[in-house]
Amino acid sequence: MANAEIRSFIQQIQSWFSQAKATNSDKELSYPPSEVILSLEGAIEEQPIPSTYQTKIREVATAKIGEWRSNLSAANSLVIIGSPVEPIARIVEESLLNEKFEEVRVIALLSEAKRPTQPSEIAPQLQNAIREVLEEENESGHPKSDRSSDARQDRQIAIVIPCLAQYFLRCIQGWEGIDFLQNKVVQNPSYFWILGCNSWAWAFLDCVGQISAYLEQVHLLPALDRDNIQSWLAPVADNVLSELSENEDSDIPKDRESSVYWDGLESLSSGMSSVAAQLWLQSLRTSSADSIQDILAQDNLTPVASEQWRTEIAAHLQQSQPILPSLPDLTTMDRYLLHSLLIHGKMTRSHLALSLGEIEQHVRPRTQILLRSGVIRQQGECLAIHPAHYPRLKLELNNNNFLVGDD
Amino acid sequence: MFLFVLFAPDTNPSEFLGIVSLLAQENQGINAAKDLLTDITTQKLFKAIISILITYALLRGIQSLTDWISERVPRRFRLLIKQSLPFWKGLILVITLGYLLSLFLNLSQSNLFALTGTISVALGFAFKDYVSSIIAGVVTLFEAPYRVGDRVTIDGEYGEVTGYGLRGIRLQTPDDNTVTIPHNKVWTDTISNANSGQLEAQVSTHFYFDREIDIGLVMQILYQAAYSSRYTQLKLPVVVRISEKPWGIHFKLKSYPMDARDEFAYITDLTRRARQSFQSRDLPSLQMPSYLDVDRGE
Numbered sequence: 001m002a003n004a005e006i007r008s009f010i011q012q013i014q015s016w017f018s019q020a021k022a023t024n025s026d027k028e029l030s031y032p033p034s035e036v037i038l039s040l041e042g043a044i045e046e047q048p049i050p051s052t053y054q055t056k057i058r059e060v061a062t063a064k065i066g067e068w069r070s071n072l073s074a075a076n077s078l079v080i081i082g083s084p085v086e087p088i089a090r091i092v093e094e095s096l097l098n099e100k101f102e103e104v105r106v107i108a109l110l111s112e113a114k115r116p117t118q119p120s121e122i123a124p125q126l127q128n129a130i131r132e133v134l135e136e137e138n139e140s141g142h143p144k145s146d147r148s149s150d151a152r153q154d155r156q157i158a159i160v161i162p163c164l165a166q167y168f169l170r171c172i173q174g175w176e177g178i179d180f181l182q183n184k185v186v187q188n189p190s191y192f193w194i195l196g197c198n199s200w201a202w203a204f205l206d207c208v209g210q211i212s213a214y215l216e217q218v219h220l221l222p223a224l225d226r227d228n229i230q231s232w233l234a235p236v237a238d239n240v241l242s243e244l245s246e247n248e249d250s251d252i253p254k255d256r257e258s259s260v261y262w263d264g265l266e267s268l269s270s271g272m273s274s275v276a277a278q279l280w281l282q283s284l285r286t287s288s289a290d291s292i293q294d295i296l297a298q299d300n301l302t303p304v305a306s307e308q309w310r311t312e313i314a315a316h317l318q319q320s321q322p323i324l325p326s327l328p329d330l331t332t333m334d335r336y337l338l339h340s341l342l343i344h345g346k347m348t349r350s351h352l353a354l355s356l357g358e359i360e361q362h363v364r365p366r367t368q369i370l371l372r373s374g375v376i377r378q379q380g381e382c383l384a385i386h387p388a389h390y391p392r393l394k395l396e397l398n399n400n401n402f403l404v405g406d407d
Numbered sequence: 408m409f410l411f412v413l414f415a416p417d418t419n420p421s422e423f424l425g426i427v428s429l430l431a432q433e434n435q436g437i438n439a440a441k442d443l444l445t446d447i448t449t450q451k452l453f454k455a456i457i458s459i460l461i462t463y464a465l466l467r468g469i470q471s472l473t474d475w476i477s478e479r480v481p482r483r484f485r486l487l488i489k490q491s492l493p494f495w496k497g498l499i500l501v502i503t504l505g506y507l508l509s510l511f512l513n514l515s516q517s518n519l520f521a522l523t524g525t526i527s528v529a530l531g532f533a534f535k536d537y538v539s540s541i542i543a544g545v546v547t548l549f550e551a552p553y554r555v556g557d558r559v560t561i562d563g564e565y566g567e568v569t570g571y572g573l574r575g576i577r578l579q580t581p582d583d584n585t586v587t588i589p590h591n592k593v594w595t596d597t598i599s600n601a602n603s604g605q606l607e608a609q610v611s612t613h614f615y616f617d618r619e620i621d622i623g624l625v626m627q628i629l630y631q632a633a634y635s636s637r638y639t640q641l642k643l644p645v646v647v648r649i650s651e652k653p654w655g656i657h658f659k660l661k662s663y664p665m666d667a668r669d670e671f672a673y674i675t676d677l678t679r680r681a682r683q684s685f686q687s688r689d690l691p692s693l694q695m696p697s698y699l700d701v702d703r704g705e
Contacts, residue, residue: 172631172684207641208634336637356637357676401606401665403641 029285032317037281043236044277049091050232052224053273057095060219061158061194065101068192069155075217077185077193079164082221083407084198084342085274085387089163091221092196096160104192106158107133115166115347119174119354126167126177130184133159134191158192165201165345170355178205182214199405200342207403220407223271226262232273233280237319265322270391272407278388283322327392328373333366338385338393339402341376346384444512451510462503469495536591540574543590552598558608558667560599561588567668581671601667607640608667612677614658615693622649622656625690629660632680638664638673655693 031037048054057080067074082088097108109129116125137157161167161181168175185193195215197205202218205211212218224232265283269276330338340355341347349367353360367383370376375393377386385393398404445451470492477488512518553559553576557568561578564586570577575589592598602608616625626647633645643663650657660681664673685692 170637171635172628172680174631174635204641208631340637355635357635357680401640 029287029318029320032284032286036313036317037284040236040281040284041277044233044281047232047235049087049094050224050228050273052222052228053091054095056222057092057219058099061096061099062101064217065104065158065192069102069104072189076189076191077195077215077217079202079215079218080194080196080221081199081202081218081405081407082196083272083275083390084165084200084345084405085385085390086198086221086272087274088196088198088221088345089166092160092162092194096158096194101158104156104158106160108160108162109133110161110163110167115169115344115351117348117350119169119171119351122167122169122174123177123180127180130159130181134184134188137191155190155192157190158194160194162196163345164195164197164205165343168201168205168344169347169351170204170340170343174355175205175208178211179209182209182211186214198342198345199407200403201345201405203403203405204343224266224269224273224276225271226259226266229266229269229271229273229276230262233277237280261319261321268322268324268391272387272390274387275390278386279322279324280319282325282388283319285318285320286316287318288316324392325374325388327389327396328370328375330396331366334370335397335400335402337363337366337370338375339397341383341385342393342397342405346379346382348381349383352383445510447511455507455510458503458506462499465499466496469499536589537574539594540589540591543593544571544573544575547590547593550593551604552593553600554604557603558601558670560601561592562596564588606666607643607663608670609661609663610670610673612660612662612674612681614660614678614681615652615655616658617655617691617693620656620690624688625658625685628681628684628688629658632677632684633660633662635680636662636673636676638666638669638676640665 060080061078064075064078068076080088080092082091093108096106099106110126116122164178164181167177167181193215199220202211230237261283265276265279268279336356337352340352344351344355347355349363350360352367353363356363367376371378371383374386375389376383394404473488473492473495477485480488512522547553553561553568555568555571558566559568559578564578564580566578566580566584566586568576569579569585575587578586578588580586614625614629626649629647630645633639634641639645640663645660645662648659648661650659660677662673662677664670
């Protein structure tokens with residue numbers, strides 16, 4: 001925790017300096033049209049997850065499964081923890097579902113990762129899914145306990161639940177499903193359980209139910225360094241950018257400017273892929289927004305990777321120094337609202353109101369204000385924190401005595 | 408007495424000199440008093456009475472005038488005008504007192520010095536409590552039985568310390584009243600401090616049930632109510648205590664809000680959440696006989 005605080009403080013100082021540097025000397029640069037940004041965002045989302053995440057998760061899972069298979073008393077669970085703004089479900093799925101672990105078969109549970117509309121259905125959904133897979137395996141001859149003569153050989157199934165945060169709600173009886181899961185993990189040592197969870201949800205569940213006593217093996221997603229971020233964004237960024245933002249009077253070589261840019265991005269994003277992606281998008285500028293608008297008005301927007309994009313759109317884009325966006329003035333209610341969103345990852349308005357103990361009509365005005373300010377964003381029916389605001393928001397909530405995740 | 412001494416057969420010379428000096432001092436005092444006071448004439452008495460009557464009329468007049476003006480100006484000036492009244496009254500009284508003193512006293516330098524000395528003794532007795540409060544305030548800075556931001560109970564008054572002055576502290580009560588408590592209360596009264604410089608202060612929320620209630624279920628609901636409340640400081644423990652009473656069972660939920668200022672909103676939230684859950688499970692409320700006096704505290 002002390003290291004996280006020191007890191008936050010250093011990031012704060014660096015963000016002040018990066019803001020000072022980000023003063024745009026070229027007053028003609030402006031933001032690209034929103035259609036361009038949305039296209040780029042879509043292209044980034046279609047990218048596979050950073051290879052660093054996949055490699056590390058597979059490494060850890062292989063090691064832990066190996067231990068579990070060779071040692072009867074080894075822990076039979078592994079929790080992958082990431083920040084609330086990272087797509088933890090997708091990261092866990094892409095890392096594990098097509099992977100082979102010795103002779104262990106991987107079963108994915110609840111890949112949809114969507115919280116049921118009715119709070120009373122949250123626990124049953126998780127309970128029923130777990131019961132079904134256990135009963136199915138038992139019927140097919142898989143032993144429930146390690147009482148067979150060669151228990152190690154019977155350990156052949158890994159059950160993956162990509163996103164635990166979607167299966168609880170901060171209300172009375174809201175985490176009964178998690179209690180059920182904890183007990184099933186302990187009662188079924190012949191199965192290896194791999195779960196994805198965001199750090200804030202994990203901290204909450206540890207407070208209310210001591211989940212770490214049942215699921216003791218926890219692994220944090222590694223922080224991406226600048227090379228990882230640059231190589232991950234390269235398929236999109238290389239298509240877009242022809243040149244970095246240049247100061248004609250500067251003697252700094254382009255390589256050095258590029259290095260400073262990616263160093264800044266790594267520092268501000270704290271190695272989180274989603275934060276880095278959003279900060280990169282927000283650092284894009286254009287000197288000819290009108291030209292781009294004319295092109296968009298004439299034709300439908302072509303895919304980002306196409307030659308037409310490169311020549312007509314990308315040629316007008318530049319990247320400036322990344323900065324962390326400022327938070328708007330937050331009321332006390334806003335902080336509670338944002339804290340609830342961070343714990344749950346993403347949630348509907350009705351669930352948000354329930355978790356806050358308010359009726360939905362009282363919560364709507366604040367959510368609208370926060371949506372307009374960009375601190376939160378709408379993803380289908382759900383609200384979620386905008387990744388670019390996460391570093392500052394975490395600091396803000398920590399300073400206001402909230403329980404924050406350790407990521 | 409002088410004649411007695413003169414004619415006493417065994418009068419000691421030193422005793423005689425002592426008596427003479429005492430008599431001389433007494434005479435000196437009488438002369439000093441005569442120097443301080445001017446001649447009291449009928450004209451001066453008449454002037455004094457007239458000035459007192461004029462002062463009385465002025466005081467009544469300024470009271471009526473400020474009341475009249477304050478009701479006619481915009482609302483934000485009303486309190487300002489009313490608050491200036493004590494100063495106007497004080498000014499009139501000071502002028503009148505000065506006139507009366509100049510009328511009846513010779514205010515020379517030596518006389519003024521003597522008069523000030525007398526007044527100082529009187530003021531010392533009058534301000535002893537004020538000085539005691541100031542000294543208590545200084546001691547309190549070091550001992551810190553209360554600080555600004557603390558939620559304290561002093562002399563039956565509970566609230567947040569919002570001001571720390573020279574003479575006393577200001578408490579903002581839950582009913583939004585401001586209570587001023589002198590520092591010298593610390594010498595004699597007990598001071599109960601709920602948070603002592605911390606942001607969090609423990610809150611107790613009380614629930615009452617009949618003896619037949621499922622205790623385990625109620626406790627489970629209360630724990631969940633505390634953990635699910637947005638106000639709860641999750642880093643601090645949540646505890647449910649039970650005590651048997653003649654009329655039923657008393658449950659006390661002890662938990663901490665993240666900010667002690669949210670104390671009453673927190674209790675409301677906990678009570679609402681718990682009661683909703685009790686109702687959804689048809690847990691019966693306590694039916695109290697009217698003749699029983701319920702102990703709702705420790």
